[in-house]
Amino acid sequence: MTAYGVKLTISATLHALIPLVADLAEELPERERLRRLLAALRTVLPADAAALLRLEDGEWLRPLAIDGLVPDALGRRFRIAEHPRLAQLMAAGQAMRFAPDSTLPDPYDGLVQAPQGALHVHDCMGCVLQVGGATWGLLTLDSLTQGRLSGPHALAVLQAFSNLAAATVTTAERVSGLARSAARADGGGSAAREAESAPRSMVGQSPVMQKLKADIALVAQSDLTVLITGDTGVGKELVAQAVHARSARAGRPLVSLNCAALPDNLVESELFGHVRGAFTGALSERRGKFEQAHLGTLFLDEVGELSLAVQAKLLRVLQSGELQRLGSDRGHHVDVRVIAATNRDLVAEVEAGRMRADFYHRLSVYPLHVPALRERDSDVLQIAGFFLEENRSRLALGGLRLDADAQAALLQHAWPGNVRELEHRISRAVLKALSRAPAGAARSGVSPHRPRMLTLRVQDLWDDEQPGAAAISGAQAAIQSDVPGRVPASPMAVDVPALGLRAAVEQYERQLIEQSLARNGASWAASARELQLDRANLQRLARRLGVQAPRKP
Template sequence: MTNPLLLALIPLVADLSRDLPDHERYRRLLRSLRQLLPCDAVALLKLEDDVLVPLSVEGLSPDTLGRRFRLGEHPRLDIIVQHREPTRFCAESDLPDPYDGLVEGVHGDLEVHDCLGCPLYVQDKLWGLITLDSLDPARFGSVDLDNLQAFSSLAAATVMASERISQLARNVEDQRQLAEVYKRAAGGRGPRELIGQSAVHRRLQQEIQLVGNSPLTVLITGETGVGKELVAEAIHLQSPRAQKPLISLNCAALPELLVESELFGHVKGAFSGAVSGRSGKFELADGGSIFLDEVGELPPPVQSKLLRVLQSGQLQRVGSDQEHHVDVRIIAATNRDLAEEVRAGRFRADLYHRLSVYPLVVPPLRERGRDVLLLAGYFLEENRARMGLRSLRLSADAQKVLLGYPWPGNVRELEHLISRAVLKALSAHAERPRILTIEPQALGLDGLPTSGVGTPEVIGPAPVIKPGVGLKETVDAFQTVLINDALARHQGKWAQVARELNVDRANLSRLARRLGIR
C-alpha cells in the first residue's frame, strides 16, 4: 500500500522547481496537507513581528485572509509557536480559538472540536505556522505526529522556495531593514498594509513599486476614503528615501493663515503668536518625502510658493528673507479633479503639471470585488481586540450584503460601518456572547441602494452604557458614533462634518486622530 505521507509530499517536491504565484503555491500546500490529514479547516500563517498573517486558508470564511492575529491575544497560537514540535489541544480545552465562528458550515460556537498546530522553521528561524481544525473531536487522535513533522519540513522548503523566487525580483532582506528604519522614524508604528487580492489592487501595487523606485513627483487621485495616505506610505517605503522620514500634512485641516507656516516654517515675531521660530514640514522632510493630502485645498498664495520649492528646492520661512535649500520628494493627493480646478482658475496650471508627473489612480472599493471581505475581516479583528471580545464574525447573509453594496465612502466607510455594526450587535445582548455574529440588520444597509451612487444616510446607534465602563470611554464611543454618522452623510468631507457638528475644523481633525477615525 502506498504511504499516504509519500502521496502528499510528491506534488510538493514537484512544485519546488516551478515558478508559481505565491497564492497558488500555498493553495497546493494546504491541499496536500488535507490529503494527508483530512480536516474541516486548515490555514498557513506567516509571523511578522508578533502578528500572524494568514496567507492561505481552506474551510474558513474568506474574511479570515484579512485578519491579523496578535500572539498575545490568541493563546492557542501563542502556545503553538513556543514549541518546535506539533501541538494538539484537547477537545475540552477552554482556551479561546481564533477561528471561532470562522469555520465554514458552523453557525454557532466552535465548541468541542479537534485542533492541531505545527510551527514552520526556515533556516532554523520561526517563519510561521500551520493550523488544522476538525469538527470531529477525535479526528487527530491517531495522527502520527512524526508524519506531520516531516510534512512541515517540506512545507518550510515550499515557503522558502517562494521567498527565494521573490528575491530574484527584489531583495527582501533590504526591504525588511528599510521597514525597520521606517518603523523607528514613524515613532514605533510600522507601515500600514494595503490589503487586497483583486486584479485592480494587484495592478495598483505594481504601479506603487514602479514609481516608488523612481524620483518622480506623484499625484494620487481617487474618491474620498480609498486609502490615498496608505498608498503614499507604500510609495515612500519602496523608494531610496525610505530611510528618511515621510512627513504628512492635510492641507485642508488648517486655517488658511497657518498653512504657509506649517509648510515652510516661520521666524520669531513673524505674526501674532509666533513667540519662537520653527521649522516647517519641508525642512523636517529634508532627504525624505512629504505627503500633501488634499493639495487642491491650498490657497493661491501658498500654491506659488510650493511651485518655487518644486522648481528650485528653495524656501523661505514666513517673516524671513533667508533661503533654505531642501531635498524633498513630493507625493500629493486629492479627491478633486485638478484639471477642472485649473480650467476654473482655482488651481495654478504650472503647479498642476509639476505635481502630476506621475498620476496614480486608486480604484474605488466597488471595483475591488471580494477585497471587501478581506478588509472587513481586518476591521473585525481590530474591533474584536479593541472591544475585548472573544470572537467576532460576519454571517453569510451579512457577507452578501457587503459584497452587493456600492460603497460610496469606500474603505473608510467600510471601516466606520464595521465599528458601528459591532456596537449595534453588542447592544442586542445583555451579556457578551462567546461569539458575536454580525447579521445584515446590524450593518444598517437595509433598504439602501445596492448599485449606483449617492451617499446613504446611516444613523448609528447610541453607545450602550455598560457596567464597569468609565465616563471617558463612553464619551469617546458616543463622539465616534456622531463623527462616523456625519462622515457617512457627507461622503467623508471633513469641512462639512465640522460645520454640521459646529466645531472648528482643526479641533475636529485632532479629535478624530485621537479616536482613531483618521
C-alpha cells in the same frame, strides 16, 4: 508508532508534496502556490480548514494563505498575546494538538466554512515553521468534528509535512526575491522595505489592487513626485505610507500635512516655517514641514485645496529644493520626496482656473489611482475581516464573525464612502450586536462580561436601510436593457408584501443566477463576468440560495 507507521505517514506526505515541488518550476502567484500547499496538507490530514500564518514584528501572525476558512479570515491579523492557542503553538516549537475539551478560545471559531450552526472548532493542531534557523510562522489545522485529527500518526504527519512545507516556502520566497531584485535592477532602484510594514497594510488581492501594488513597488524605488488620486475614503494615506516604506528613504521621517485643515494665512508658515516676529503670535523661530521632512518624505493630503498663491510659492521648492521661512531673506535647501493626494479632478481644476497648470504637472510626475471599494470585488470581505479583528481585540471579545446574509449584503453594497464607510459600519454593527447579545460562558482569555461568540447580522450592519438595493436595481436595469446578444429577464412574479424584502431579493437573485447559467452553458466563469461578480463569490451565493448549475450538454 511503529517504524513502519512512520515510514508510511512520511511516504504519504511526500506523495502529497510532489505536485508542489513541480509547481516551483511554474509561474504561479505566491498566494496560489501557498494555497496549493494547504490543499495538499488537507489530503493527508482530514481537516476542515488549514492556514499558513507568517510572523510579523515578533507579535503578529498574518494569514498568507487559507483553505477552508471564510474569505474575511485572509484580512485578519492575530496578535499572539491575545490568542492563547497561537501563543502555545509558537512556544512549543514543534507539532502539537489541543485536547478537545480545552478551555482556551480558538481564533478560528466561527471562521471555518461549515453548515449553518457549526461554529466552534473541536479539534485543533499546529506546528511552527522554521526557515533558516529562525521562526517563520505557523501551519494550523482545524476540524469541527471532535477526534478527527487525533489519529496515532497525526502529529508525526504534520511535523514531517511542516519540514517539507518550510523548504517549499523558502524556495518560493527565493523565487519572489529574485523577481523583485530583477524589477529593482530594471528600475535602477535600491533595496526597500515591504509595503506591509506600514501600521495598516493594504488588504486585498483583486486585480486592480494587484496593479496598484505593482505600481507602488515600481515608483517607490525612485524619487519621483507622486500624485495619488481617488474617491474619499479609499485609503490614499495608506498608499503614501506604502510608497515611503518601500523607498530608500524608509528610515527617514514621513511628515504629513492636511492642506484642507489649515486657513490660508497659516499654510505658508506650516510648509516653509517662520522666523520670530514674522506675524502676530510668531514668538520664536519655527521649522516648516519641508525642513522637518529633510531627507525623508512629505505627504500633502488634500493638495487640491491649496490657493493659487501658495501653489506659486511651492513651485520653487518642488523644482530646486530651495525655500525661505516666512519673514526671512535667508534661503534653506531641503532634500524631500513629495507625495500629494486629492479626491478632486485636478485636470478640471486647471481648466476652471483653480489650479496652476505648471503646479499640476510638477505634482503629477507619477500618478497613482486608488480604486473605489465597489471596483474591488471580494476584497470587501478581506477588509471587513481586518476591521472585525481590530474590534474583537479592542472590545476583548472571544470571537467575531459575519453570518452568510451579512457577507452577501457587504458584497452587494455600493460603498459610496469606500473603506472608511466600511470601517465605521463594522464598528457600529459590533456595538449593536454586543448590546443585544447575552453574556456567554467565560473562557480563559475572554472577559466574563463578553459573549464567547458574536455574530453580526444584516440588521446590525443596516437598520432600516435596504442593503444592496441600488446594486440589485442596477443589475435588473442592465439585464432588461437592449444589449445585443443578451436575453432579457422575464418579470419576477413575486408578491413582495407577502414575502418580505429579503425573501423577494433572494428569489430575484436566484432567478438571475439560474438564467445566467442557462444562457452561458452552465459556465460559472462566464456567468460571473456577466453578473459582474467574482467567480468564487458567485458560487458561494449560489450555494446559499440552493442554485445548481444545469448539466452541460
